Amino acid sequence: xxxxxxxxxxxxxxxxxxxxxxxxxxxxxxxxxxxxxxxxxxxxxxxxxxxxxxxxxxxxxxxxxxxxxxxxxxxxxxxxxxxxxxxxxxxxxxxxxxxxxxxxxxxxxxxxxxxxxxxxxxxxxxxxxxxxxxxxxxxxxxxxxxxxxxxxxxxxxxxxxxxxxxxxxxxxxxxxxxxxxxxxxxxxxxxxxxxxxxxxxxxxxxxxxxxxxxxxxxxxxxxxxxxxxxxxxxxxxxxxxxxxxxxxxxxxxxxxxxxxxxxxxxxxxxxxxxxxxxxxxx
Amino acid sequence: xxxxxxxxxxxxxxxxxxxxxxxxxxxxxxxxxxxxxxxxxxxxxxxxxxxxxxxxxxxxxxxxxxxxxxxxxxxxxxxxxxxxxxxxxxxxxxxxxxxxxxxxxxxxxxxxxxxxxxxxxxxxxxxxxxxxxxxxxxxxxxxxxxxxxxxxxxxxxxxxxxxxxxxxxxxxxxxxxxxxxxxxxxxxxxxxxxxxxxxxxxxxxxxxxxxxxxxxxxxxxxxxxxxxxxxxxxxxxxxxxxxxxxxxxxxxxxxxxxxxxxxxxxxxxxxxxxxxxxxxxxxxxxxxxxxxxxxxxxxxxxx
Numbered sequence: 001x002x003x004x005x006x007x008x009x010x011x012x013x014x015x016x017x018x019x020x021x022x023x024x025x026x027x028x029x030x031x032x033x034x035x036x037x038x039x040x041x042x043x044x045x046x047x048x049x050x051x052x053x054x055x056x057x058x059x060x061x062x063x064x065x066x067x068x069x070x071x072x073x074x075x076x077x078x079x080x081x082x083x084x085x086x087x088x089x090x091x092x093x094x095x096x097x098x099x100x101x102x103x104x105x106x107x108x109x110x111x112x113x114x115x116x117x118x119x120x121x122x123x124x125x126x127x128x129x130x131x132x133x134x135x136x137x138x139x140x141x142x143x144x145x146x147x148x149x150x151x152x153x154x155x156x157x158x159x160x161x162x163x164x165x166x167x168x169x170x171x172x173x174x175x176x177x178x179x180x181x182x183x184x185x186x187x188x189x190x191x192x193x194x195x196x197x198x199x200x201x202x203x204x205x206x207x208x209x210x211x212x213x214x215x216x217x218x219x220x221x222x223x224x225x226x227x228x229x230x231x232x233x234x235x236x237x238x239x240x241x242x243x244x245x246x247x248x249x250x251x252x253x254x255x256x257x258x259x260x261x262x263x264x265x266x267x268x269x270x271x272x273x274x275x276x277x278x279x280x281x282x
Numbered sequence: 283x284x285x286x287x288x289x290x291x292x293x294x295x296x297x298x299x300x301x302x303x304x305x306x307x308x309x310x311x312x313x314x315x316x317x318x319x320x321x322x323x324x325x326x327x328x329x330x331x332x333x334x335x336x337x338x339x340x341x342x343x344x345x346x347x348x349x350x351x352x353x354x355x356x357x358x359x360x361x362x363x364x365x366x367x368x369x370x371x372x373x374x375x376x377x378x379x380x381x382x383x384x385x386x387x388x389x390x391x392x393x394x395x396x397x398x399x400x401x402x403x404x405x406x407x408x409x410x411x412x413x414x415x416x417x418x419x420x421x422x423x424x425x426x427x428x429x430x431x432x433x434x435x436x437x438x439x440x441x442x443x444x445x446x447x448x449x450x451x452x453x454x455x456x457x458x459x460x461x462x463x464x465x466x467x468x469x470x471x472x473x474x475x476x477x478x479x480x481x482x483x484x485x486x487x488x489x490x491x492x493x494x495x496x497x498x499x500x501x502x503x504x505x506x507x508x509x510x511x512x513x514x515x516x517x518x519x520x521x522x523x524x525x526x527x528x529x530x531x532x533x534x535x536x537x538x539x540x541x542x543x544x545x546x547x548x549x550x551x552x553x554x555x556x557x558x559x560x561x562x563x564x565x566x567x568x569x570x571x572x573x574x575x576x577x578x579x580x581x582x583x584x585x
Contacts, residue, residue: 003405003492006398008417010458014436015424021435032438078329081322096572097330100337102579103564105517107535108557111542112340115352115550123339123356155333163580187318216428219519223539237430237520244434245524257431264428 025254032248043255053256056227056234063150063235064214070154071210072203075161080191083169095166099159106156110223113152114139117224142232145225149233152220157213161206168202169195204275211267215260236260344368344554351551367551368559371541374552377559379530380537384516384560387452387533392511394457396504403466404492404500408478418467425460433524440525447527456515462507465581469503470496506578509571516564534560 026043030036047053078098082091101109116123117138125135138144172195180190196203218237221227227234227242236256244253338358343351345363348370371377405411406418440451473496481491522536532540538556567575 002489003401003409004417006394007402007421007458007463010398010454011421011424011460013439014455014458015427015432016420018432018435018439019427021438022431025434074329078326081326084319084322094326094330096568097333099572099576100568101333103513103517103568103575104337104561105519105535105564107517107519107539108560109336111538111557112336112554114542115343115554116336116339118352121352121354126354126356155336160579163576167580212428216430218430222519222523223542240430240433241520241524244437250434250438253434254431257428257434261428261431265426268426 022254022257025251026258028251030250032250036251039251043252044259046252047255047259052231052234053239055231056236056239057259059146059232059234060215060217060236063146063153063217064211067150067153067157067214067217068207068210070150071158071161071214072207074154074158075165075206076203078158079162079165079169080195082166083195095163098162101156102159104156106219107223109156110152110220113148113155114224117148139225140229142229145229145233148224149217149221152224153214153217157210161210164202164206164209165199168199172198200275204271208268208271211271212264215264215267236263340554341558344551344558346551348549348551351549351554367549367555370549370552371555371559374544375537375541375556376529377537377556380532380534381559383449383531384534387449387522388512388515390453391456391515392508394453395459395462395511396508398457399459399462399466399507400497400500400504402463403468403503404470404496406463406467407470408492408496409488421460421463423460425464429520433521437524446525447531449526449531451525452522452533456511456521459507459511462511465507465578466500466503468581469500473499502574505571506574506581509567509574510578512567513564513575 025036027038027040028036029039029042078094082094117125119125119135119137119140122138124138128135136144138148176194176198177190180194185193216237217235218241221233221235222238222241225233227238237260240253240256240260243249243256335358339356342357342360344367345360345365346353346357347364347366351367402421406414406421436455437446440446440455445451445454477495477499478491481495486494517535518533519535519539522533526532526536529537529540534556538553538560541556542553
């Protein structure tokens, strides 16, 4: 089958073989130099005991919750505001603006955002000082640096959920809103009783996609804070990276990777289960 | 909500009572949702400013002299542009090599994905063979596996193949694409069957039918796959960080992060000049292919 060969052979080699490799490796201790050594579940029990790994998973989960709620909230708000009557050039312009950060590299964005959040010379603290507010140690305080990672991540990614919501809202038949107008339903009521139920399948898909990508956050904390101060912005993927390529604990890294994958699959399954109660399919 | 003027009896529509003159009526009705409209425009303007502000600041700061780059007040508009930082970034890092590497890696991945996804998508949409559905499900299942899980074995595999610290190490594993295959399959399923039958009557074999009839028609679908691949891999950071070692094999994002680490805050305009340069191709794609990019990005959500 010449048609399938490149894709299927490529996937066998670069995806399926590595998955099996990861599953096997997770039960070994291997530093690439000496021979691998079978250690059973020791890599997994070490995960539960290692404070850095534990903290990084807690950080990741908190990050996912905050970032996804913000991302979906902002995207929903902006998409529904664009439904109102306005000149079409303005709508097209705003749509382009909100979607623009998606085409930038997370590494580049993290580079300039790191400068903007600089405590002494950064533009963010300068703006705060104009408003008479004190300077915030954005990248050197545990809470503020976690907030910066969330903000920068959401800044770059809300456009994706926004595009999904915009598409879904545009396909709602106009008559439904007109009918709601006639019934005297105004802004918020229309949104919660007409728009939201009709786009609920998209909200589900958008939240699953947002959670899956947020669980894998790496570039922003790596470039802006390198996990610090302390471990306050260390994420699960950063720990995979560090244990494999800095500490040469390849087995341990595989074990963390598997736990993360299970988490991703569980989140996806849970959301589809919950959705049976909240999502309305037409 | 808008200019509905039904006499509902509430005092929300005072202008809708029939006795008022029409001009007055219109003005009153317009002013009625004013608070909401103003609030909405204010929120949209704020959101647009917060989205564009950082990018404008980056552009303006890259056009300051390196020694003034961190001076306050910051600049948001590029008045009196100074290009020292741009000359300096070429001196500090080998921008030419980074651009060449990024272009080669991204271009070859995009071409490879377009070719392999078109072939596989066509097979899944149009050809009959044993185990088709099972294989297609397996292909789709790979979308659920995060790259971080496979990166350690991929790293070893690349090492075993003698490709460590080469551009091929970045290119080869990225060519098989589940999402691209899915997109192309959808695309081919949407094309009419009649052409294949006509071509078969003319004596064309399966390869001829694909090559001369269907592949040319699938160009728009291939464009989506190519643009998505470009957007993703041009900006990619995690894999290059792991799979390349020497600076001569770095891609742009990796080179810039390294540059940032090696320079003090005194010359941030140099780093930002590099950032702006690295954005240019993405900007071109954004301007020329925004529609394709939008369709591609949201295509995965509609299945």
